[in-house]
Amino acid sequence: MSTPAIELRSATKRFRTPTGAAYTALRDLKLSVAPGEFCAIVGPTGCGKSTTLSLISGLERVSEGEVLVNGAPVRGIGDGIGFMFQNDAVFPWKSVLGNVAAGPLFRGVPKKDAIARARDWLRRVGLSGFEDRHPHQLSGGMRKRVALAQSLINEPRILLMDEPFSALDVQTRSIMSDELLALWELSRPTVVFITHDLEEAIALADKVVVLTAGPGTVKAAFDVELPRPRRVQEIRFEPAFVELYHRIWESLRDEVQLAYARTTTAA
């Protein structure tokens, strides 16, 4: 078997809360994602989904266990990684073109080449003609496209996505999902996509991983054997989709209820 693109070996992550107590976000998490695989992670609120991505990206370090990317332990922020954040993380003071060109410019690509590549990527995400706008002048969906182009321009072999479309309305979200799949098909990077929307997870992914209510650990993993290319808006009516949805929801439901019960008793 080839080396997995991403591997978490019994990863545990503890944070220190402001009061000084230790808070365990992830416990003994085991996860393996093959190169080119599209892996979705679902789980209830506060189960450490985002923490998982921080560990893979190198923004945070594991407390115990190991995180390997392409077989090597993660030390600091890796080169071949792209990250799409839940909230807008585009730079509000840069133009659309400046935002997309930021990655290559940070990495020392000559300005002319970086601008040319940025224009090319803006065309691919359908934002030609918006180069000089500032992010606040764009709709939510357009800002997501900028963020997507900003990440993909670095040609990452691993793309980490933290509920990237959760702030969008339902229609825009499924359009963005289709566009994401089309772009993903071009270079097939390894994707870890975090969402709380099970439908979105199944429609996009090759593998759906269910995490338990915090501290998060893997409860179950499901292979999604729906044919590609997929149409996100239509795939949800297929019997195989519905059947899979039921199976995963069976697994997820208890965790969601447990997490919800905690929020109501804590409050």
Add this chain to the structure above:
Amino acid sequence: MTEVVDATAAGRARRERIVVNVLRVSVLVVVIGGWELLTRVGALDPFFFGRPSLVVLQIRDWIRDGTEAGPLWTQVWVTLQEALLGFAIGVVAGIVCGIALGRVRLLSRIFGPYLKVLNSIPRIVLGSIFIVWLGLGLPSKVALAVVLVFFAVFFNAFQGTREVDRNLVANARILGASGRQVTWQVVLPSALTWIIASLHVSFGFALIGAIVGEFLGAQQGLGLLISQAQGTFNPNGVFAAMVIIAVVALAAEGLIALLEKVLLSWRPPQLSGADL
């Protein structure tokens, strides 16, 4: 239907603007006119309280005949020079230190308490020390202005650096930015909102520093005019200098507002009633 509503709304807004302007001017007329009147009928002694018309005459005299310290424009320029130099040095030092301490935790832990102490002492008394150290000329006034400006800018730059969206920093780092690139291209632009807000008060502080410095001991400047007027029991001279200082300060404020508009053009326009 909407057009009718718009038209009446626009009409109401225009009427409101006229009423506000009229009331605004009448406040000025009542205060200045009342002052003039009270000193003329003898309710207020012009020897102590001055008189608006005499203040105007004083300014005219200064413009025409010059002041005791030399031509008026020289005095204005001297004070302005001190304030501008102090402002520039204080702003740059404040930004550099604020961002450095905001970015490097160790530095802020070492220097934090000292800065709090320095900030809590009334820095204006340092003016006396600076005159002893640096003499009656320009450097002592600049030093006082720097000290006043520095802290205002420093605390804003520090806070602005601390409040930078962590997502933006994380995004920049993943996109490949080095620590220096994060500072210049993420931290500085996002702290700029805070820093520019501090510039509005800072130029006022720079003027205060220059004028108090001159007041404490100088051979030229608007502060000297005030202290001479005080020495000769001439309230009109004090008020005249105040008017000139106010004009300078308002002009500077206008320039800073312009700078703000240019530097922060990326921000969404503020929502206001007229645009909604």
